[in-house]
Amino acid sequence: MSELPGDLLYTSEHEWLRRDDDGSVTIGVTDHAQAALGDLVYVELPEVGQDVENGGDMAVVESVKAASDVYAPIDGSVVAVNEELADDPEKINADPYGDGWIVKLQPGGKIDESALLSPDAYQSLLDAEEA
Amino acid sequence: MPFIPHTEEDTREMLKAIGAPNLDALFDEIPANLIIDSLDGVPDALSEMEITRLMHARAARDGEPLCFIGAGAYEHHVPQAVWDIATRGEYYSAYTPYQAEASQGTLQTIYEYQTMITELTGLDVSNASLYDGASGLAEAALMAVRSNRKIRSGRILLAPGVNPRYEQVGSAIAGSQGLTFERLPMDTVTGNAAASLDDDGDLVAVVIQQPSFFGTLEDVDRLSDWAHERGALVIGVVNPTSLAMLKAPGDWGEDGADIAIGEGQPLGIPLSSGGPYFGFMTCSQKLVRQMPGRIVGRTTDLNDEPGFTLTLQAREQHIRRSKATSNICTNQGLMVTAATIYMSLLGYDGLRQVAQRSQQNTARLTAGLTAVDGIERLFDGPHFHEAALRLDRPVAPVLAALAEKNILGGYDLSASIPELGNVLLVCATETKTDADISAFVAAIENIFAAETRRSA
Numbered sequence: 001m002s003e004l005p006g007d008l009l010y011t012s013e014h015e016w017l018r019r020d021d022d023g024s025v026t027i028g029v030t031d032h033a034q035a036a037l038g039d040l041v042y043v044e045l046p047e048v049g050q051d052v053e054n055g056g057d058m059a060v061v062e063s064v065k066a067a068s069d070v071y072a073p074i075d076g077s078v079v080a081v082n083e084e085l086a087d088d089p090e091k092i093n094a095d096p097y098g099d100g101w102i103v104k105l106q107p108g109g110k111i112d113e114s115a116l117l118s119p120d121a122y123q124s125l126l127d128a129e130e131a
Numbered sequence: 132m133p134f135i136p137h138t139e140e141d142t143r144e145m146l147k148a149i150g151a152p153n154l155d156a157l158f159d160e161i162p163a164n165l166i167i168d169s170l171d172g173v174p175d176a177l178s179e180m181e182i183t184r185l186m187h188a189r190a191a192r193d194g195e196p197l198c199f200i201g202a203g204a205y206e207h208h209v210p211q212a213v214w215d216i217a218t219r220g221e222y223y224s225a226y227t228p229y230q231a232e233a234s235q236g237t238l239q240t241i242y243e244y245q246t247m248i249t250e251l252t253g254l255d256v257s258n259a260s261l262y263d264g265a266s267g268l269a270e271a272a273l274m275a276v277r278s279n280r281k282i283r284s285g286r287i288l289l290a291p292g293v294n295p296r297y298e299q300v301g302s303a304i305a306g307s308q309g310l311t312f313e314r315l316p317m318d319t320v321t322g323n324a325a326a327s328l329d330d331d332g333d334l335v336a337v338v339i340q341q342p343s344f345f346g347t348l349e350d351v352d353r354l355s356d357w358a359h360e361r362g363a364l365v366i367g368v369v370n371p372t373s374l375a376m377l378k379a380p381g382d383w384g385e386d387g388a389d390i391a392i393g394e395g396q397p398l399g400i401p402l403s404s405g406g407p408y409f410g411f412m413t414c415s416q417k418l419v420r421q422m423p424g425r426i427v428g429r430t431t432d433l434n435d436e437p438g439f440t441l442t443l444q445a446r447e448q449h450i451r452r453s454k455a456t457s458n459i460c461t462n463q464g465l466m467v468t469a470a471t472i473y474m475s476l477l478g479y480d481g482l483r484q485v486a487q488r489s490q491q492n493t494a495r496l497t498a499g500l501t502a503v504d505g506i507e508r509l510f511d512g513p514h515f516h517e518a519a520l521r522l523d524r525p526v527a528p529v530l531a532a533l534a535e536k537n538i539l540g541g542y543d544l545s546a547s548i549p550e551l552g553n554v555l556l557v558c559a560t561e562t563k564t565d566a567d568i569s570a571f572v573a574a575i576e577n578i579f580a581a582e583t584r585r586s587a
């Protein structure tokens with residue numbers, strides 16, 4: 001059973017979003033995703049200032065057995081990246097919803113929350129995947 | 132480990148399972164105009180006896196000429212032990228060792244190879260090899276695009292001395308992926324990059340070949356620093372033999388080259404009518420995750436014993452499919468085995484002797500040829516074991532006349548770079564004796580004199 005904070009939004013690609021007070025959006029991968037990947041050894045981060053498109057590749061998380069894309073869940077531009085992951089990628093394993101955040105985006109427009117998953121909806125998705 | 136192909140029944144069952152009526156239907160996405168029925172000179176299936184006879188006949192056509200052609204592939208002495216060892220049953224496979232528990236010897240050989248190549252190039256990491264030097268340039272250019280993500284222009288600048296064939300292969304492989312290859316202007320006196328370089332655009336990488344295709348020595352420090360100042364990566368294209376004498380790419384300029392590639396054939400691989408050869412590739416530690424191909428790593432097992440295994444595979448094709456770093460999913464295992472044995476037999480001093488002797492022989496040959504009326508050096512300045520010579524007449528007929536005397540007199544540069552005029556590229560490696568060099572000079576003297584008499 002993986003941990004699922006109630007104040008976040010989720011995607012079917014096993015990413016989470018936090019709407020910050022300053023209007024930006026922080027993004028990471030879920031506890032379920034980090035557990036499935038295993039020990040992370042490398043994170044490839046985008047450049048600050050880079051524009052990203054909903055559904056496009058934004059970062060890569062690499063474990064000893066797999067490398068997975070992190071997709072942009074919204075349109076926007078990169079305002080910050082978690083530089084600490086360069087030396088310490090396993091922060092994602094240890095604290096996926098906190099120190100293991102990956103990218104902060106400035107949304108390109110209004111965020112369509114109906115295209116994202118609530119904690120309950122994401123939990124249903126996980127249950128369905130396990131079934 | 133036996134290799135068992137599908138039986139006809141297997142094929143039928145698999146086609147049935149995916150709903151394709153036959154094999155042609157399975158591959159029908161390949162446009163018909165790209166499919167050829169037969170290859171010139173490649174017959175239908177032959178028996179072992181027939182194929183042996185055919186290949187002997189074809190090999191015999193090469194004869195045993197006195198070879199003064201370099202231009203990217205070089206005739207060096209290959210000690211008998213190299214291929215005696217490389218063709219032992221334990222080594223004699225081109226196959227990549229996925230199964231570490233059954234392949235420690237092969238993996239260790241590749242690891243030793245990687246260690247030797249990083250020492251020669253002065254960079255941190257080597258892969259287990261690529262197909263050849265030319266495709267190595269394409270891979271290095273694509274790797275530079277992946278690594279230098281701030282630059283989105285896809286522009287790669289080539290020094291004037293980069294092998295024109297490498298540029299063609301680079302364009303063929305990487306051109307369709309949005310990369311463009313442009314040339315830096317040439318200083319016509321030295322053959323190297325012009326003294327004043329001017330480029331305002333965004334550059335992904337600058338490619339510097341040392342020694343140049345013309346055998347000249349480029350000012351690699353200046354060009355490397357110039358590239359880095361513009362935010363471009365530096366790709367060195369180097370001849371491995373020359374690295375026993377010249378500065379390693381890792382030491383070029385303030386920060387060193389970022390990637391070095393080259394043709395590995397000079398390291399114990401016979402010319403063999405053009406292949407198989409192998410490409411080598413090394414890079415700095417910070418680019419390692421963008422490096423294509425196989426990398427063997429050394430580790431310790433559960434009993435704390437040293438062991439070897441393929442590493443950094445998470446970005447490769449068998450795991451990442453279409454998102455793999457590159458579609459290079461193998462290496463030239465047998466060629467690399469031979470090169471590793473060659474390097475370990477010669478050692479650094481032996482390789483240096485080969486390099487020095489080749490350079491001296493080429494200097495001697497150049498002196499002899501330029502004493503002939505109508506032949507002069509094209510470029511001033513220091514050379515490695517190759518030199519471009521300007522002839523006062525077309526090159527092709529001269530080469531044809533030399534071939535009649537069983538001498539391969541060099542590479543006709545006017546065919547690939549016509550703007551240089553009638554230029555012949557010659558090379559004399561350590562395999563050439565003083566008598567060989569004198570024979571070449573005498574033959575060309577005779578050809579020139581006979582032609583001059585005819586036209587008089």
